[in-house]
Amino acid sequence: MIYVDADACPVKTEVEKVATRHRAKVAVVSNGGIRPSANPLLETVIVPDGPDEADKWIAERAGPGDVVITGDIPLAAKVVEAGARVLKHNGEALTAANIGNVLATRDLMADLRAADPFRQGGGKGFSKADRSRFLDALERVLQSLKRETP
Known part of the structure:
Protein backbone atom coordinates (compact mmCIF):
# COMPACT_ATOMS: atom_id res chain seq x y z
CA MET A 1 0.00 0.00 0.00
CA ILE A 2 1.14 3.53 -0.73
CA TYR A 3 -0.03 6.17 1.74
CA VAL A 4 0.00 9.78 0.54
CA ASP A 5 -0.06 12.59 3.09
CA THR A 13 -0.47 12.74 -10.01
CA GLU A 14 2.97 11.14 -10.15
CA VAL A 15 2.06 8.69 -7.38
CA GLU A 16 -1.07 7.67 -9.28
CA LYS A 17 0.88 7.15 -12.51
CA VAL A 18 3.58 4.95 -10.96
CA ALA A 19 1.15 3.08 -8.69
CA THR A 20 -1.10 2.27 -11.66
CA ARG A 21 1.85 0.87 -13.59
CA HIS A 22 2.69 -1.38 -10.61
CA ARG A 23 -0.96 -2.10 -9.74
CA ALA A 24 -0.31 -0.82 -6.21
CA LYS A 25 -3.13 0.39 -4.00
CA THR A 44 -9.56 8.96 -1.04
CA VAL A 45 -9.55 9.10 2.76
CA ILE A 46 -10.98 12.22 4.39
CA VAL A 47 -10.04 12.54 8.06
CA PRO A 48 -11.61 14.92 10.59
CA ASP A 49 -10.37 18.50 10.77
CA GLY A 50 -7.66 19.02 13.31
CA PRO A 51 -3.92 19.14 13.60
CA ASP A 52 -2.11 16.06 12.34
CA GLU A 53 -5.26 13.95 11.82
CA ALA A 54 -4.02 12.69 8.42
CA ASP A 55 -0.64 11.92 9.98
CA LYS A 56 -2.26 9.95 12.80
CA TRP A 57 -4.39 7.96 10.34
CA ILE A 58 -1.35 7.02 8.26
CA ALA A 59 0.86 6.27 11.30
CA GLU A 60 -1.76 3.84 12.66
CA ARG A 61 -1.72 1.81 9.45
CA ALA A 62 1.67 1.99 7.72
CA GLY A 63 4.18 -0.78 8.28
CA PRO A 64 6.55 -3.16 6.53
CA GLY A 65 5.93 -3.38 2.79
CA ASP A 66 4.21 0.02 2.69
CA VAL A 67 5.41 3.29 1.20
CA VAL A 68 4.54 6.66 2.74
CA ILE A 69 4.81 9.87 0.73
CA THR A 70 5.16 12.86 3.05
CA GLY A 71 7.09 16.00 3.81
CA ASP A 72 6.13 15.74 7.48
CA ILE A 73 9.27 14.68 9.36
CA PRO A 74 7.61 13.54 12.64
CA LEU A 75 5.21 11.35 10.63
CA ALA A 76 8.16 9.99 8.66
CA ALA A 77 9.96 9.09 11.89
CA LYS A 78 6.92 7.17 13.18
CA VAL A 79 6.40 5.13 10.03
CA VAL A 80 10.11 4.45 9.51
CA GLU A 81 10.11 3.02 13.04
CA ALA A 82 7.09 0.89 12.04
CA GLY A 83 9.03 -0.51 9.06
CA ALA A 84 7.52 1.49 6.18
CA ARG A 85 9.54 3.10 3.39
CA VAL A 86 9.31 6.90 3.24
CA LEU A 87 9.83 9.30 0.35
CA LYS A 88 9.71 13.07 0.52
CA HIS A 89 8.16 14.95 -2.39
CA ASN A 90 11.60 15.58 -3.90
CA GLY A 91 12.45 11.86 -3.95
CA GLU A 92 14.65 11.89 -0.85
CA ALA A 93 14.31 8.63 1.06
CA LEU A 94 13.96 8.88 4.82
CA THR A 95 15.33 5.77 6.51
CA ALA A 96 16.33 4.47 9.92
CA ALA A 97 19.88 5.58 9.02
CA ASN A 98 19.04 9.24 8.39
CA ILE A 99 15.76 10.07 10.16
CA GLY A 100 17.50 11.08 13.41
CA ASN A 101 19.62 13.70 11.65
CA VAL A 102 16.64 14.94 9.63
CA LEU A 103 14.57 15.33 12.82
CA ALA A 104 17.41 17.18 14.57
CA THR A 105 17.83 19.55 11.62
CA ARG A 106 14.07 20.19 11.54
CA ASP A 107 14.08 21.03 15.25
CA LEU A 108 17.10 23.31 14.88
CA MET A 109 15.48 25.19 12.01
CA ALA A 110 12.26 25.59 14.03
CA ASP A 111 14.31 27.06 16.89
CA LEU A 112 16.07 29.47 14.51
CA ARG A 113 12.76 30.62 13.04
CA ALA A 114 11.33 31.12 16.54
CA ALA A 115 14.36 33.19 17.56
CA ASP A 116 14.03 35.51 14.54
CA PRO A 117 10.34 36.07 13.70
CA PHE A 118 11.30 38.47 10.89
CA ARG A 119 13.24 35.81 9.00
CA GLN A 120 11.46 35.28 5.70
CA ASP A 136 12.60 7.77 -10.19
CA ALA A 137 12.73 7.16 -6.42
CA LEU A 138 9.16 5.85 -6.23
CA GLU A 139 9.78 3.55 -9.19
CA ARG A 140 12.93 2.16 -7.50
CA VAL A 141 11.16 1.65 -4.15
CA LEU A 142 8.23 -0.20 -5.71
CA GLN A 143 10.56 -2.41 -7.75
CA SER A 144 12.58 -3.16 -4.61
CA LEU A 145 9.45 -4.10 -2.67
CA LYS A 146 8.34 -6.43 -5.49
CA ARG A 147 11.71 -8.21 -5.36
CA GLU A 148 11.46 -8.60 -1.57
CA THR A 149 7.91 -9.99 -1.62
CA PRO A 150 7.76 -13.76 -2.19
Whole structure:
Protein backbone atom coordinates (compact mmCIF):
# COMPACT_ATOMS: atom_id res chain seq x y z
CA MET A 1 0.00 0.00 0.00
CA ILE A 2 1.14 3.53 -0.73
CA TYR A 3 -0.03 6.17 1.74
CA VAL A 4 0.00 9.78 0.54
CA ASP A 5 -0.06 12.59 3.09
CA ALA A 6 -2.05 14.56 0.55
CA ASP A 7 -2.51 18.02 2.07
CA ALA A 8 -0.10 20.24 0.11
CA CYS A 9 1.41 17.24 -1.70
CA PRO A 10 2.75 18.30 -5.12
CA VAL A 11 3.21 14.75 -6.47
CA LYS A 12 -0.23 13.12 -6.21
CA THR A 13 -0.47 12.74 -10.01
CA GLU A 14 2.97 11.14 -10.15
CA VAL A 15 2.06 8.69 -7.38
CA GLU A 16 -1.07 7.67 -9.28
CA LYS A 17 0.88 7.15 -12.51
CA VAL A 18 3.58 4.95 -10.96
CA ALA A 19 1.15 3.08 -8.69
CA THR A 20 -1.10 2.27 -11.66
CA ARG A 21 1.85 0.87 -13.59
CA HIS A 22 2.69 -1.38 -10.61
CA ARG A 23 -0.96 -2.10 -9.74
CA ALA A 24 -0.31 -0.82 -6.21
CA LYS A 25 -3.13 0.39 -4.00
CA VAL A 26 -2.96 3.99 -2.81
CA ALA A 27 -4.64 5.78 0.09
CA VAL A 28 -4.73 9.54 -0.51
CA VAL A 29 -5.27 10.96 2.99
CA SER A 30 -6.31 14.55 3.71
CA ASN A 31 -8.63 16.82 5.68
CA GLY A 32 -10.64 17.42 2.51
CA GLY A 33 -10.44 19.56 -0.58
CA ILE A 34 -8.87 16.79 -2.65
CA ARG A 35 -10.65 15.74 -5.82
CA PRO A 36 -11.16 11.96 -5.74
CA SER A 37 -9.68 9.95 -8.58
CA ALA A 38 -11.76 7.56 -10.67
CA ASN A 39 -8.82 5.14 -10.57
CA PRO A 40 -9.97 1.99 -8.72
CA LEU A 41 -6.51 1.61 -7.15
CA LEU A 42 -6.85 4.97 -5.38
CA GLU A 43 -8.87 5.41 -2.21
CA THR A 44 -9.56 8.96 -1.04
CA VAL A 45 -9.55 9.10 2.76
CA ILE A 46 -10.98 12.22 4.39
CA VAL A 47 -10.04 12.54 8.06
CA PRO A 48 -11.61 14.92 10.59
CA ASP A 49 -10.37 18.50 10.77
CA GLY A 50 -7.66 19.02 13.31
CA PRO A 51 -3.92 19.14 13.60
CA ASP A 52 -2.11 16.06 12.34
CA GLU A 53 -5.26 13.95 11.82
CA ALA A 54 -4.02 12.69 8.42
CA ASP A 55 -0.64 11.92 9.98
CA LYS A 56 -2.26 9.95 12.80
CA TRP A 57 -4.39 7.96 10.34
CA ILE A 58 -1.35 7.02 8.26
CA ALA A 59 0.86 6.27 11.30
CA GLU A 60 -1.76 3.84 12.66
CA ARG A 61 -1.72 1.81 9.45
CA ALA A 62 1.67 1.99 7.72
CA GLY A 63 4.18 -0.78 8.28
CA PRO A 64 6.55 -3.16 6.53
CA GLY A 65 5.93 -3.38 2.79
CA ASP A 66 4.21 0.02 2.69
CA VAL A 67 5.41 3.29 1.20
CA VAL A 68 4.54 6.66 2.74
CA ILE A 69 4.81 9.87 0.73
CA THR A 70 5.16 12.86 3.05
CA GLY A 71 7.09 16.00 3.81
CA ASP A 72 6.13 15.74 7.48
CA ILE A 73 9.27 14.68 9.36
CA PRO A 74 7.61 13.54 12.64
CA LEU A 75 5.21 11.35 10.63
CA ALA A 76 8.16 9.99 8.66
CA ALA A 77 9.96 9.09 11.89
CA LYS A 78 6.92 7.17 13.18
CA VAL A 79 6.40 5.13 10.03
CA VAL A 80 10.11 4.45 9.51
CA GLU A 81 10.11 3.02 13.04
CA ALA A 82 7.09 0.89 12.04
CA GLY A 83 9.03 -0.51 9.06
CA ALA A 84 7.52 1.49 6.18
CA ARG A 85 9.54 3.10 3.39
CA VAL A 86 9.31 6.90 3.24
CA LEU A 87 9.83 9.30 0.35
CA LYS A 88 9.71 13.07 0.52
CA HIS A 89 8.16 14.95 -2.39
CA ASN A 90 11.60 15.58 -3.90
CA GLY A 91 12.45 11.86 -3.95
CA GLU A 92 14.65 11.89 -0.85
CA ALA A 93 14.31 8.63 1.06
CA LEU A 94 13.96 8.88 4.82
CA THR A 95 15.33 5.77 6.51
CA ALA A 96 16.33 4.47 9.92
CA ALA A 97 19.88 5.58 9.02
CA ASN A 98 19.04 9.24 8.39
CA ILE A 99 15.76 10.07 10.16
CA GLY A 100 17.50 11.08 13.41
CA ASN A 101 19.62 13.70 11.65
CA VAL A 102 16.64 14.94 9.63
CA LEU A 103 14.57 15.33 12.82
CA ALA A 104 17.41 17.18 14.57
CA THR A 105 17.83 19.55 11.62
CA ARG A 106 14.07 20.19 11.54
CA ASP A 107 14.08 21.03 15.25
CA LEU A 108 17.10 23.31 14.88
CA MET A 109 15.48 25.19 12.01
CA ALA A 110 12.26 25.59 14.03
CA ASP A 111 14.31 27.06 16.89
CA LEU A 112 16.07 29.47 14.51
CA ARG A 113 12.76 30.62 13.04
CA ALA A 114 11.33 31.12 16.54
CA ALA A 115 14.36 33.19 17.56
CA ASP A 116 14.03 35.51 14.54
CA PRO A 117 10.34 36.07 13.70
CA PHE A 118 11.30 38.47 10.89
CA ARG A 119 13.24 35.81 9.00
CA GLN A 120 11.46 35.28 5.70
CA GLY A 121 11.42 32.28 3.39
CA GLY A 122 14.68 30.47 2.98
CA GLY A 123 13.11 27.44 1.33
CA LYS A 124 13.41 26.69 -2.34
CA GLY A 125 10.45 26.02 -4.59
CA PHE A 126 9.45 22.63 -5.97
CA SER A 127 11.16 22.12 -9.33
CA LYS A 128 10.89 19.87 -12.38
CA ALA A 129 14.10 18.19 -11.19
CA ASP A 130 12.45 17.44 -7.83
CA ARG A 131 9.47 15.90 -9.64
CA SER A 132 11.77 13.79 -11.81
CA ARG A 133 13.80 12.62 -8.78
CA PHE A 134 10.55 11.69 -7.03
CA LEU A 135 9.29 9.63 -9.98
CA ASP A 136 12.60 7.77 -10.19
CA ALA A 137 12.73 7.16 -6.42
CA LEU A 138 9.16 5.85 -6.23
CA GLU A 139 9.78 3.55 -9.19
CA ARG A 140 12.93 2.16 -7.50
CA VAL A 141 11.16 1.65 -4.15
CA LEU A 142 8.23 -0.20 -5.71
CA GLN A 143 10.56 -2.41 -7.75
CA SER A 144 12.58 -3.16 -4.61
CA LEU A 145 9.45 -4.10 -2.67
CA LYS A 146 8.34 -6.43 -5.49
CA ARG A 147 11.71 -8.21 -5.36
CA GLU A 148 11.46 -8.60 -1.57
CA THR A 149 7.91 -9.99 -1.62
CA PRO A 150 7.76 -13.76 -2.19
